[in-house]
Amino acid sequence: MLELTKVQTGILEAFFDIQHKNQDPSRGISSYAIRNQGISGRTFDINKDVLLYNQLIRIIHEEKTGKQNRVYYELTPIGFFSLIKSLSKDDSAILKKYVKFIPYLGERWSTYNQILKPYQFLLPRLLKRALDEIDISIQYRLHTKDNKFRPRIEEITKLVFEDRGLEIKQSELYYPAKEEERGIAHNTFLKKKEKLWKKFFSKESIKISNRMVNKLVFLFYFNAIKLEHDDRFGFHIFNDFHVNEFEDIKMEIPKEHEKIDDFESIKNEFKTKWDNYDKFWGTKRLKFASVIMKDIFEKDDLLYLFGDGFDPLRTAFYEKPTTFVEMDKAFMKKMIEKGIKYGIIKFKKTKDSETESEN
Known part of the structure; x- marks a missing residue:
């Protein structure tokens, strides 16, 4: 972006x-x-x-x-x-002004605020995290082999699990060249980009924009669920820095100077933050996660949106980190419960009285 x-x-x-x-x-x-x-x-x-x-x-x-x-x-x-x-680069709280214009989140933001009190500052941080994980790049290219202009729009999602990074990319959008435009030089093509803005992209960009909206909403809810399963991620969101930052600082200070006042101050600051986080982890975390999951499964369009974003991750994380496995199990458990409720999944008794599922 x-x-x-x-x-x-x-x-x-x-x-x-x-x-x-x-x-x-x-x-x-x-x-x-x-x-x-x-x-x-x-x-x-x-x-x-x-x-x-x-x-x-x-x-x-x-x-x-x-x-x-x-x-x-x-x-x-x-x-x-x-x-x-x-x-929100310097202050994620600024997002409160704009969140009501984001689908689903705008409707439920005040409810989430009430649940998380006094930790409601986590909401804009979760949203900011989603914004940081999503990106889009625009490239205008001329592909002469099949006589097509290829203004390439690439959507990128960057996720991290247990310090393992992953990029998921989706692209692209093509503009078919007219007969008189075929074989046109690349420089000439770039000069024609305003024509693309006015005619092609002005219509087709709506599709890209809609996908971006859906992806942002998915990432917010995905990270909210991740907050339940990943202690390291939770502490990062809670304090806006990585868990290992304290160890990094400690390593930078020579051993003979470890007892200086500044270092003691750092240790006390981190201890306070950990204590506050422990309180959140032991009280509000599960309640917030259960409401988030309930919202996803009560609204069919939100469930479809979430499932559409979640499914590609199963393939991308071929060797799944422990955190993702836990999230996957929790999501599939709720899917099975919903399937049973609507009669999509039925259970029958086998001869030896064991229960098995049939779709």
């Missing part, structure tokens, strides 16, 4: 504010409306292309006014995620 500058973050903030106050969002946002938010026309023009290219905004229609064409834009979900990712 594009690393936003302060100016680009300001432009996307202006888009967000206008879009959610607009009585008719389908009309779009003109550059004139952006100027009314304190963004100069020149500043918008300088940054417009890179925002379009990276699918953070998109053109939804044009309107002829006299001799000029007025272009109307909208903030895409990818742009929305980039915005809150940029704003």
